[in-house]
Structures are given as C-alpha cells and as structure tokens.
Amino acid sequence: MKQHKKIALLVINCLQGGGAERVVLTLGQGFYELGYEVHILRFKPLVQYDLSQNLNYHVLKFKPYKLIPGAQRRDRVFARAVDKYVLQHIGQPDIILSNLDRADSILSNSKLPNITYIIHNTVSLLYKFNKNYDAEQLKKRMVEIYAKHPCVCVSEGAQKDFIKSFGRITPTIAIHNPIDRDSIQKQADAFVPEYQNYIIHVGSFKDAKRHDLLVKAYAQTDQSMKLLFLGQGKHKNETEQLVTELNLTEKVVFLGFRDNPFPYIKHAQFKILTSDWEGFALVIAEALVLSTPVISTNCPSGPSELLPQNNLMPMGNVDAIAKKMRQAMNNPQEFHAPFDESLLPVKIAEKYVEFTQK
Numbered sequence: 001m002k003q004h005k006k007i008a009l010l011v012i013n014c015l016q017g018g019g020a021e022r023v024v025l026t027l028g029q030g031f032y033e034l035g036y037e038v039h040i041l042r043f044k045p046l047v048q049y050d051l052s053q054n055l056n057y058h059v060l061k062f063k064p065y066k067l068i069p070g071a072q073r074r075d076r077v078f079a080r081a082v083d084k085y086v087l088q089h090i091g092q093p094d095i096i097l098s099n100l101d102r103a104d105s106i107l108s109n110s111k112l113p114n115i116t117y118i119i120h121n122t123v124s125l126l127y128k129f130n131k132n133y134d135a136e137q138l139k140k141r142m143v144e145i146y147a148k149h150p151c152v153c154v155s156e157g158a159q160k161d162f163i164k165s166f167g168r169i170t171p172t173i174a175i176h177n178p179i180d181r182d183s184i185q186k187q188a189d190a191f192v193p194e195y196q197n198y199i200i201h202v203g204s205f206k207d208a209k210r211h212d213l214l215v216k217a218y219a220q221t222d223q224s225m226k227l228l229f230l231g232q233g234k235h236k237n238e239t240e241q242l243v244t245e246l247n248l249t250e251k252v253v254f255l256g257f258r259d260n261p262f263p264y265i266k267h268a269q270f271k272i273l274t275s276d277w278e279g280f281a282l283v284i285a286e287a288l289v290l291s292t293p294v295i296s297t298n299c300p301s302g303p304s305e306l307l308p309q310n311n312l313m314p315m316g317n318v319d320a321i322a323k324k325m326r327q328a329m330n331n332p333q334e335f336h337a338p339f340d341e342s343l344l345p346v347k348i349a350e351k352y353v354e355f356t357q358k
Helices: 019-033 063-067 073-088 100-107 135-147 154-164 181-188 210-219 236-246 262-266 280-288 317-330 345-356
Strands: 006-012 037-042 056-059 094-099 115-119 152-153 172-174 197-201 224-229 251-253 270-273 296-297
Touching: 006 019, 006 317, 019 037, 019 094, 019 280, 019 345, 037 063, 063 073, 063 135, 073 100, 094 100, 094 345, 100 115, 100 135, 115 154, 115 345, 135 154, 135 251, 152 154, 154 172, 181 262, 197 210, 197 262, 197 317, 210 224, 210 236, 210 317, 210 345, 236 251, 262 280, 270 317, 280 296
Parallel strands: 006 037, 006 094, 037 056, 094 115, 115 152, 152 172, 197 224, 197 270, 224 251, 270 296
Antiparallel strands: none
C-alpha cells in the first residue's frame, strides 16, 4: 500500500518581488527535499519569480471579498473560503506556514490545524511602535492574531523584539531563512554584467533600507568604484534626486528590479547594506554563497548573526558608513565571510518540522 505523502502548505499574499516571497519558495523547496508534497497558496496572482515545478501553486483571489464591509469581518469570511479551498483542492496539511500580515490576519480566523506564523521582520521597527499614535491599538490587534498559533522568527533579534513587543503570548523560536546555494550559484552564472569594479546594494527603496545614508556616505569616498542599486520602491525618486544634488549621476546606477540579481552580486567588489532594521537580511547570506564580501549596519536583527564584527558599522552614521566603505574599496577581501551550510533549505525545513511537532 502506497504511503500518503505529508503535505506542507505555505500561504502568502502574492509572489511579487520581495524577501519573504523568495523565502516561501526556497522553504517550499526544502520541504520538497524532505519528501513533502508542497503547496503554495496566494491571494493575488502576481508573480515575479521563476516557479519550480517541484511545488504546487494555487491562487484564491481576495479581491472579490473587498466588497464586504469591515476589515476583520472580511478576513473572517475569507478565512472560511480558504479553509474550504484547502480541504477540497489540497487536503489536510501536516504543516501550514503563514507569511506576512495579510495571510496572518486571515489565518488567525482559520479552523485548520497545524498553523504556524513566520515573523519575517523586527515588528516594533516595522510598525514604528515608538512613533505610531495608534501603537497600543495596533499591538492589541496583533496580539489577538499572533497569540493563536506558534511563531517562527527569522532571526534571534526578531524573536527578542517579538517577545519584548507582545510578551510571551505564544511559543516562539528563531529559525534562520533558508538559502538555496545551488540555485543561487547557477543563476549567478547566467550572464556577466556590463559593469566592472562596482559596489552593489540590493533592496527595495523603502524606509528600512536607508538609501539616503548610503548615497551621502558614498559621496564622502573617492567614488573609484561605481555604486549600483538593484530594486524599486517608494523612495526611488527622492534617492535619484539626492544623487543629482550630490553630483553623483555619473557614478550611481539605478538598475530597477531584476528577476536575477545574482550575477550582479557575484561580480561586485563588495555588497553593502545600510538598513535601520532587517528581519534576517537575506541578501547578506546570498552574497556569502557567492563569496562576495559584505559590509552592513549592525541593525537589531540579522546582520550580526551572519557576519563577523569587523564587517559591521553603526546604524544611521554617515561618517562611520563612509569610513567602512573606504576600507572596503581599498581591500574588499578584508570583508569576506564564510557561508554557513546550516542555512541550506532541507536543514531549515527540518528545524520547522522539529518545532511544529513538539
């Protein structure tokens, strides 16, 4: 008699370019390697990634439910539709992993068992608890959601912040994001970029990434290496404006979003991150796979768990960032760091199984 495969279901709003979206696909591959039948369920059809044939993909559109008045009521009604869809089209999953606030809010209303949330960020900084006038109300709502199921935080820093923000409302653990070394190395060889002797920054133009600091610090160097930006987002225009104001238009290149950033990362002299906060800092681990040196701000979670102290610099300090950039431009290999094989997808998936089966 053929044994039924275990089912892993990963839920996320969409698969449009972002770190969490890439993590979902990589973690899915890890479960596939463990012998699971893997399903990805999303609520918008948007996709910006090549999808592996090893996984099964589903779209249940949330848009028609937007006509229902009241956000929480809407999520309750949609959760019933999700439960029905999953049981009819996927079966009873052995593990369900919810990713990002849209899916988390909906699955907090689900009646399905075996749900775990993945906390992809440093929540107090992402939601600006110290600056947000509605912080207490927002926290109360988030406690309602996250107390319902166990939580996996993508770094030790993110776990500490989660507990500090909400208390010990649910079992938590820190499990780093999976890194698909073989796929990254293969994609990195797809082409050789037209640029040489450059610094790379990969990330959306959003508050956390502090492109403004990076541009100001770069202006304090001799600009002997070009600075390449990969990404898109709300602060792109003002970053371009700052580059113009500082007379750096000949030295700074905006490449937009690229399906495959890895050749650019592989051929860079070094990679830089100037974030005020990260969940895990996926781009650091990906650079380490490709033996690209990395320097990063020492933000509350992520970088210090992946890089030696020498590679870190203070947050929000233009002069300190400029100093570290000059050091890296003089000797990039001083900031080389090894890749940790415990981050391979199958090993990370094993940690999830161990935690969720307790």
